[in-house]
Amino acid sequence: MTGAFGVLANNGTEDIRVTGASSPAAASVELHETAAGPDGTFAMAETADGFTVPAGGEFVLEPGANHLMLMGLSGPVLPGDEISFSLELGDGTVVDFTATAKDFSGANESYHGEHGQ
Numbered sequence: 001m002t003g004a005f006g007v008l009a010n011n012g013t014e015d016i017r018v019t020g021a022s023s024p025a026a027a028s029v030e031l032h033e034t035a036a037g038p039d040g041t042f043a044m045a046e047t048a049d050g051f052t053v054p055a056g057g058e059f060v061l062e063p064g065a066n067h068l069m070l071m072g073l074s075g076p077v078l079p080g081d082e083i084s085f086s087l088e089l090g091d092g093t094v095v096d097f098t099a100t101a102k103d104f105s106g107a108n109e110s111y112h113g114e115h116g117q
């Protein structure tokens with residue numbers, strides 16, 4: 001599995017809730033958040049109520065925090081690959097976007113470390 005990171009921007013005047021995501025590159029895509037557990041270690045889990053992008057603001061997806069988790073990749077993801085995603089919004093609309101895969105080896109180590117893997 002792998003993570004997807006970036007910034008979701010909302011230029012509108014109302015908050016946007018992201019309730020789900022999908023990608024042809026993966027069997028499923030989950031909305032994950034990372035939080036410190038009772039014992040101080042960080043663990044990631046699916047968000048209970050999705051991501052909320054505030055009106056006129058941004059929602060940051062980054063390692064060790066909120067991210068899109070690609071589960072069950074349909075094939076290897078190589079740097080430079082164009083991965084398309086669909087985000088399902090709270091009002092029922094679907095937003096498509098494409099992200100370019102990047103070599104993430106440097107930060108990947110700390111990312112997995114934070115996840116205790």
Ligand SMILES: [Cu+2]
Pocket residue numbers: 003032044045067068069
């Ligand atoms: Cu995750």
